[in-house]
Amino acid sequence: xxxxxxxxxxxxxxxxxxxxxxxxxxxxxxxxxxxxxxxxxxxxxxxxxxxxxxxxxxxxxxxxxxxxxxxxxxxxxxxxxxxxxxxxxxxxxxxxxxxxxxxxxxxxxxxxxxxxxxxxxxxxxxxxxxxxxxxxxxxxxxxxxxxxxxxxxxxxxxxxxxxxxxxxxxxxxxxxxxxxxxxxxxxxxxxxxxxxxxxxxxxxxxxxxxxxxxxxxxxxxxxxxxxxxxxxxxxxxxxxxxxxxxxxxxxxxxxxxxxxxxxxxxxxxxxxxxxxxxxxxxxxxxxxxxxxxxxxxxxxxxxxxxxxxxxxxxxxxxxxxxxxxxxxxxxxxxxxxxxxxxxxxxxxxxxxxxxxxxxxxxxxxxxxxxxxxxxxxxxxxxxxxxxxxxxxxxxxxxxxxxxxxxxxxxxxxxxxxxxxxxxxxxxxxxxxxxxxxxxxxxxxxxxxxxxxxxxxxxxxxxxxxxxxxxx
Amino acid sequence: xxxxxxxxxxxxxxxxxxxxxxxxxxxxxxxxxxxxxxxxxxxxxxxxxxxxxxxxxxxxxxxxxxxxxxxxxxxxxxxxxxxxxxxxxxxxxxxxxxxxxxxxxx
Numbered sequence: 001x002x003x004x005x006x007x008x009x010x011x012x013x014x015x016x017x018x019x020x021x022x023x024x025x026x027x028x029x030x031x032x033x034x035x036x037x038x039x040x041x042x043x044x045x046x047x048x049x050x051x052x053x054x055x056x057x058x059x060x061x062x063x064x065x066x067x068x069x070x071x072x073x074x075x076x077x078x079x080x081x082x083x084x085x086x087x088x089x090x091x092x093x094x095x096x097x098x099x100x101x102x103x104x105x106x107x108x109x110x111x112x113x114x115x116x117x118x119x120x121x122x123x124x125x126x127x128x129x130x131x132x133x134x135x136x137x138x139x140x141x142x143x144x145x146x147x148x149x150x151x152x153x154x155x156x157x158x159x160x161x162x163x164x165x166x167x168x169x170x171x172x173x174x175x176x177x178x179x180x181x182x183x184x185x186x187x188x189x190x191x192x193x194x195x196x197x198x199x200x201x202x203x204x205x206x207x208x209x210x211x212x213x214x215x216x217x218x219x220x221x222x223x224x225x226x227x228x229x230x231x232x233x234x235x236x237x238x239x240x241x242x243x244x245x246x247x248x249x250x251x252x253x254x255x256x257x258x259x260x261x262x263x264x265x266x267x268x269x270x271x272x273x274x275x276x277x278x279x280x281x282x283x284x285x286x287x288x289x290x291x292x293x294x295x296x297x298x299x300x301x302x303x304x305x306x307x308x309x310x311x312x313x314x315x316x317x318x319x320x321x322x323x324x325x326x327x328x329x330x331x332x333x334x335x336x337x338x339x340x341x342x343x344x345x346x347x348x349x350x351x352x353x354x355x356x357x358x359x360x361x362x363x364x365x366x367x368x369x370x371x372x373x374x375x376x377x378x379x380x381x382x383x384x385x386x387x388x389x390x391x392x393x394x395x396x397x398x399x400x401x402x403x404x405x406x407x408x409x410x411x412x413x414x415x416x417x418x419x420x421x422x423x424x425x426x427x428x429x430x431x432x433x434x435x436x437x438x439x440x441x442x443x444x445x446x447x448x449x450x451x452x453x454x455x456x457x458x459x460x461x462x463x464x465x466x467x468x469x470x471x
Numbered sequence: 472x473x474x475x476x477x478x479x480x481x482x483x484x485x486x487x488x489x490x491x492x493x494x495x496x497x498x499x500x501x502x503x504x505x506x507x508x509x510x511x512x513x514x515x516x517x518x519x520x521x522x523x524x525x526x527x528x529x530x531x532x533x534x535x536x537x538x539x540x541x542x543x544x545x546x547x548x549x550x551x552x553x554x555x556x557x558x559x560x561x562x563x564x565x566x567x568x569x570x571x572x573x574x575x576x577x
Contacts, residue, residue, distance in 0.1 A: 063541070122545055129552045133559055140563060145570035152563045156501050159556055160492060163508045166549060167485060170512055173542060174478075174519040 002049050005042055006067060009077065009113040013039045017106030025099050029092060032102030036088035039109055043081025047074050053119065061180045068119035068182075075327045075467070076116045076243060083235050083334050083453065084109055090342050090449040091228035096349075098141055105232065108134040115240050119181045121169050121252070124244060125162065128208070132158040135237050138229045139221050150220035157207055157217045161241075164204030171197040181252050188255040198253045205248070208241035211302055212272035215295045219279070222294060223287035223354075227345025230287065234294045235338035239330050242301055246326060249309050257309045265306035270410045272299025277417030281424065285354045289425060290337075290344050293418065297333050297380060300414050303407055304329050304391075307398050317401050324468060325394040332379055332387035332457060339453035340376035343369035346446045350439050356428065361437050363429035368447035370429045375454035377422030379461075381415045387460040477518035484511030498567070502560045509553050516542040516549075 016035025020028045046069065054067045091097045091105070108131055115127035136158065140151035169179065175193040176184055188194060203214075210218035218238075222230050249257045249265075276296030280289050304326055311317040346369045348354050351362030363370055375386070382392030392415065399408040488508030495501050520542035 122548075126548060126552060129556065133556055136559060136563075140566070145567065145574070148563055148567050148570060152498055152560065152567065155556070155560050155563065156492075156498075156505065159505045159560070160489075160508070162556075163485075163488075163505060163512060166509075167512050167515070169545075170515045170519065170542075173516070173545075179541075 002052065003054060005045055005049065006054060006069065006117060008042050009039070009046060009117070010110045012042060013106040013110035013113070017103045017110065020099065020102040020106070028099040028102055032106065033088070033092060035102070035106045036085060036109075039106070039113070040081045040085035040088075043077050043084075043113070047078040049074070061183065062178055065123050066119045066180060067117040069117065072243070072246070072323050072327055073116040076239070076330065077113055079327075079331050079334055080109070080112055080116070080236055082456070083338050084232070086449055086453050087228055087231050087235075087338060087342070090231070090446055093443055093445050093449070094226075094228060097226060097228060101138065101141055101226070101228070104134045104138045104141070105228075108138065108232065108237070112236060112240055116243065120179050121172060121181060121184070122179045124247075125166050125169055128165065128240065128244070129162050131237060131240060132162065132208075135233060138232070139225045141229065142224055142226055144224070146220075147224040150217070150224040153217045154221040157214070161204040161207035161214075164200045164207070165244075166204075168197040168199075168201030168204065171200070181247060185252050185254060188253060190256055194253070194256060198248065198256050201248055202245065205241045205244045206268070209238055209245065209298055209302070210295060211268055211298055212275050212295065213268075215272065215276070215298075218295055219288055219291040222291040222341075223285065227342060227349070230291070230345065231338040231341040234291065234341055235334040238294065238298060239334060242298070242305075242330065245302075245305060246323070249305060250312060250323065254312065257313055259310050259313050262306045262309040262313065265302055265309065266404075266407055266410075269299045269302035269306060270407075272296060272302065273410060273414040273417070277414065277421065280421040281417070284356055286344050286348055286356055286359055286425070287341075287354055289356070289421060290340050293340075293380070293421060294337060296414060296417065297337065300411065301326070301329055301333065303411060303414075304395050304398075307395065307402060307404060307407060310402055310404065311398060314402070317398065321468075322398075325391065325398065328387065328394065328464075328467065329391040331460065332391045335453050335457035335460065336376040336379040336386075336388060339372045339450050339457065340380075342446065342450035342453065343372040343376070346442055346450060350442045351437070352440050356425070358437070360428045360431055360434035362439055364434065365439060366447055368444070368451050370426065372447070372450040372454040373422075374426055375451075375458055377418065377426065379454075379457040381418035381422065383419075385458060385461050387457050387464070390461055390464050474518050474521060477521075478515055481511045481515035481518060484508070484514060487511075498560070498564045502557060502564075506553065506557065509549070513546045513549060516546050 013035050016031055020031045023031055051070045056065045111127050111130035118124050136151050136155045140148055171193055176187050207214040222233050273296050276292050280292035283289050308322045347359055347362050347366050351359040379386035379388035382388045485508050488504045491504035492501055520538045
């Protein structure tokens with residue numbers, strides 16, 4: 001039975017995604033909704049399954065492929081299901097979403113589930129590439145030259161990243177003769193081939209996660225895309241490459257991940273936090289602001305990874321449950337960022353403009369979206385009673401235990417920057433003198449979807465006990 | 472010995488592709504550079520496939536034993552993935568060109 005659930009996670013969205021491409025257009029929404037609903041149900045179901053390893057077709061591991069269901073993959077699949085499900089509702093309400101969207105989105109969803117399940121480095125490459133192709137095509141759904149250019153740039157960076165990753169896979173196979181992550185992790189020894197493999201695979205994944213200085217494709221691609229697509233890319237797709245980094249640094253290459261290597265990650269992360277924050281403070285456009293905030297938040301995630309790597313290398317902290325903190329931060333960011341992007345997209349549509357100077361009136365007339373944005377900013381900057389707060393608390397206490405004062409300072413400054421650019425946006429809804437302008441009619445249900453995601457980011461803060469103790 | 476030559480050539484190809492990617496400004500050049508990089512990686516995998524029939528461990532009679540099949544399967548999969556990504560890139564470039572043409576007619 002459990003095999004069928006795990007297979008369904010990948011096969012169900014792919015089947016329905018393919019069907020939406022060939023069905024007549026009046027059936028597309030129905031098929032897309034059915035595909036999304038089924039994937040959501042399976043994704044939530046998988047969280048309740050016991051951790052296990054499944055070998056595909058009963059071929060044993062050195063030759064065959066295996067799927068691994070453990071705490072990390074279960075939580076990320078569940079998270080993708082919840083966030084993806086709500087974004088699907090938004091896309092279903094959104095009239096500007098073309099019918100091709102459903103095929104691409106369900107394909108991307110299936111690819112993400114496969115990526116979280118796989119325990120084989122080459123299979124990981126294939127799923128990463130599947131996801132890239134559908135994500136790039138989703139960016140290109142916006143019919144404009146700027147969006148097409150952004151999609152092409154995204155494709156070039158992403159393909160280069162994949163090639164680096166594949167080069168690392170080849171080096172690993174040459175050195176160890178296996179591709180299974182668990183076996184690789186056991187056999188890993190410190191030598192130059194392994195170090196080179198770690199370096200090229202990390203560079204590839206950093207480019208795909210959009211970590212400074214390889215981030216420049218992200219603000220364009222994420223802000224030019226349709227609103228639902230922006231939310232999918234920022235909340236979910238970015239996280240898959242980060243998940244790869246987690247697996248590599250904490251599992252496969254754990255032997256090589258030393259304190260000095262974690263310093264490199266920490267420095268890149270700090271640069272991302274400050275540069276992304278600075279750009280978000282100075283940009284003149286709404287969706288650019290949210291996209292630059294993603295660059296900064298990715299820096300925050302990488303900083304957490306650097307701290308966890310340091311903790312694992314020095315053995316100074318109880319390391320058994322450190323992954324939980326990382327997954328928690330991923331979840332907090334996914335919920336808050338998707339809420340923020342959806343709310344921003346609704347306001348943008350209502351105002352008919354993407355420029356911060358022209359959306360004040362629309363902000364004042366979309367109180368629900370503004371509330372969602374506020375909750376998202378509060379959670380992202382780590383203020384109390386949100387998921388972000390608990391993640392930040394965990395991060396700061398870990399830095400405290402490791403006596404990593406510099407990283408602690410960077411993390412706190414990152415929170416301040418988030419508040420600053422968040423306030424810059426929210427302030428627009430409080431200004432007393434704005435120019436009244438005609439607003440486009442936009443269904444209020446879109447505001448509610450964004451608020452739903454933002455509320456989850458708050459409720460999650462209260463339900464944290466279940467996660468930290470449960471799995 | 473020949474494995475080393477092939478492996479080093481493969482890494483050279485990857486570097487050439489990377490250099491081309493950094494230097495080029497045209498989309499088509501960028502796609503081709505990535506393909507050169509890809510060829511380098513595939514070549515490395517194939518060179519490793521030959522190495523996995525270890526010359527000194529195998530008796531003289533079995534020297535021509537078939538090479539390791541796994542890297543070959545990986546290369547086949549990789550080619551399929553690479554060609555679909557390339558097709559997507561070309562489609563995007565064509566669409567960009569049509570936008571540019573439309574813009575110049577206005």
